[in-house]
Amino acid sequence: MKALKHPMRSLLIGFIGLLVNTSLLAAPDMDWPKKPIVAILSFPAGGSTDVFARAVMAPLGEALGQSIVIENKPGAGGMIGLQAAAKATPDGYSIHFSALTNQVISQALFKNPPADLRKDFAPVALVGTVPHLIVINPGVPAKNLPELITFIKSKRGDFNYASQGNGSLSHLESTLFMQRIGATGTHIPYKGSSFALPDLIAGNTLMMFDSVTASLPHIQSGKLRPIAIAAAERSPLMPNVPTLGQDGMKQFDVENFYAVFVPKGVPPAIISKLEREIRKILTNPDFKARMATQGIHPQFANSEKLAEISTEEHNKWEKVVKSANIEVD
Structure with missing residues (x-):
């Protein structure tokens, strides 16, 4: 019987140590935030x-x-x-x-x-x-992607397009889009949608790749016109707006x-x-x-x-x- 005494004591000490260590590890979680x-x-x-x-x-x-x-x-x-x-x-x-x-x-x-x-x-x-989409000023004579591409090409580079800023997804989408259609224009970078959209609504820029979330209120009020969704599926909020792929521009969907x-x-x-x-x-x-x-x-x-x-x-x-x-x- 005495031979079991030390192993049992060691086991008990080890168990107590485990509890102490566990409580210490949990302490930051329980004590935060203050x-x-x-x-x-x-x-x-x-x-x-x-x-x-x-x-x-x-x-x-x-x-x-x-x-x-x-x-x-x-x-x-x-x-x-x-x-x-x-x-x-x-x-x-x-x-x-x-x-x-x-x-x-x-x-x-x-x-x-x-x-x-x-x-x-x-x-x-x-x-x-959050999906992106192409939005344009309603004064632009285009109701769909083919019409927008035709109009952009007719401008022969004499137009501005907005983005959410240099190096943003919006910037990259716009650049890739212009490359795909063989057009050039002047890129106007802003510090986000809330700075870019007022100029687009005012007609100072022609188009923009923007988030559905930021553009939606302006689309609903008629201040912006949606052209195509840059995602794999249409937005349930705009079921009549096709994806870029559905309108002829394949492999342009972004998660x-x-x-x-x-x-x-x-x-x-x-x-x-x-x-x-x-x-x-x-x-x-x-x-x-x-x-x-x-x-x-x-x-x-x-x-x-x-x-x-x-x-x-x-x-x-x-x-x-x-x-x-x-x-x-």
Whole structure:
């Protein structure tokens, strides 16, 4: 019997040690957050990134018991906001709501990007997609894609087209579109949709690739005319508007991803908690229905899957940029 005494004591001590270690590992998760959190965005208020971020951050803040303050830092195709988020202290009080596809394109376009989603951040969760479309000023004599292409060619380069900024998805789509139809024009970059759309409505620019979310109110009011959706499927909000592929321009559909990241070094327990709460929000039927009315498609993927998607998007758009020989203005 005495021979069993020491093994049992060792087992008991080991078990107690395991409990202590487990509680210590869980401590950051249980103790966080104690103060408001800042969500850094790379695009201005009023655009799809801002609308989507606010829709997710409000219930996330409620779930965490702390408010989440939105900070819009637009410019340089999303690089200004990305750099600000990368430099934030990795304590869980700064998160980055990323226009993922936009930002991997910017990284491929800029020669020396100030930050890198894959190197400077830890992935938290994919949150969804927002399709883009071509919108034009209603004064343009075109009701569909073939008519728009004919009109653009008739201008012989004497026209302006808008984008959400140098190095943005909107910029790349416009450049590829002009290459495909054999036309040239003057690219006017803005710091996001909310700055570009007023000039498009005023007739200062001819067309733009923009998000369904940002353009929808202006389409509904008749201030903009939709031409074609740059996605694999039509938007339920505009069932009569064809995709670019359906109107004759094949292989021009884009999955425009959005995701949440944190600066590299944030404790794993905090990342896990964020991931869990975001999943609850995105899978809520009421939330999904509300987002659908704004052209947003909630789609959850965990941190591991998001890391894979980020790498895939980077590799995909780097090849597109190189093959098209596109440079930032």
